[in-house]
Amino acid sequence: MGLNLVVLVKQVPDTQNITGDAMKEDGTVNRGALPAIFNPEDLYALEAALRVKEEVAGSQVHVITMGPPAAEQVLKESLYRGADTVALITDRKFAGADTLATSYALKCAIEKIGKYDIVFCGRQAIDGDTAQVGPQTAEKLGINQITCVSTIEQIDEDSLIARRSIEGGFEIVKSAYPILVTMTDEGHAPRTSSAIKVMTYKNTKAGDKEIPLWNIDFIGADVEACGLKGSPTKVKKIESVVLKSEELQMVENTDEGINNLMHTLITDHTLG
Numbered sequence: 001m002g003l004n005l006v007v008l009v010k011q012v013p014d015t016q017n018i019t020g021d022a023m024k025e026d027g028t029v030n031r032g033a034l035p036a037i038f039n040p041e042d043l044y045a046l047e048a049a050l051r052v053k054e055e056v057a058g059s060q061v062h063v064i065t066m067g068p069p070a071a072e073q074v075l076k077e078s079l080y081r082g083a084d085t086v087a088l089i090t091d092r093k094f095a096g097a098d099t100l101a102t103s104y105a106l107k108c109a110i111e112k113i114g115k116y117d118i119v120f121c122g123r124q125a126i127d128g129d130t131a132q133v134g135p136q137t138a139e140k141l142g143i144n145q146i147t148c149v150s151t152i153e154q155i156d157e158d159s160l161i162a163r164r165s166i167e168g169g170f171e172i173v174k175s176a177y178p179i180l181v182t183m184t185d186e187g188h189a190p191r192t193s194s195a196i197k198v199m200t201y202k203n204t205k206a207g208d209k210e211i212p213l214w215n216i217d218f219i220g221a222d223v224e225a226c227g228l229k230g231s232p233t234k235v236k237k238i239e240s241v242v243l244k245s246e247e248l249q250m251v252e253n254t255d256e257g258i259n260n261l262m263h264t265l266i267t268d269h270t271l272g
Helices: 040-055 069-081 099-113 133-141 195-201 255-267
Strands: 004-008 011-013 036-038 060-066 085-089 118-122 144-155 159-166 169-176 179-183
Touching: 004 040, 004 099, 004 133, 011 069, 036 040, 036 069, 040 060, 040 069, 040 118, 040 144, 040 179, 060 069, 060 099, 069 085, 069 195, 085 099, 099 133, 118 133, 133 144, 133 179, 144 169, 159 179
Parallel strands: 004 060, 004 118, 060 085, 118 179, 144 179
Antiparallel strands: 011 036, 144 159, 159 169
């Protein structure tokens, strides 16, 4: 029979290339000021789902994302890697959503898919670093969750066993379905795109049958719980912090130079 696997992915600004224009005056991210990429840990979530699909015959991988039409790119990349179906949740009424409003919309979209066994997502997105959307989505769905999972150790059609990272070690956790797991980047490296699938989907666009658009009405969401209306989180103030060097001191790459540096740092209580 197989498992129905849902993967939540996100297109995010590349925070490695952040500039002073990265935030708008209202405290939301100016996504047009930064190049967009596939959220790194979401790629690990997709890889985990694809491995489950390969292990449990008859399984299907469904990928969904919420964002503007340009977010079609992460869905195309999901198709390139082996996803069976994708969907783009997009509507102007979703704009400005915080984690609560986002998780609510994702919950509605997951339920629109129908029966599901495992929901995979990255532990957190690099644009917010909250690690809240996965757990909040599980809470809204009313299902079990295992966070900070590095690998799926064992799986069958009734339950899974996961290895999750904790401070100073790891835990082995077993759960029945349905369940949501958040994946870290400690697991299996994401696979590269299939050349055949790239040729198949490279010209696909949002709105085509391969990348359907799901608006607020289609997923049956309450407009009052979406976007800015459904987001209690507000940014009160933004300050730009610029670090300036007031003194430059060269340290020779010798035992004496390093010993002198360590002595200086200990004396001024930077260390110790």
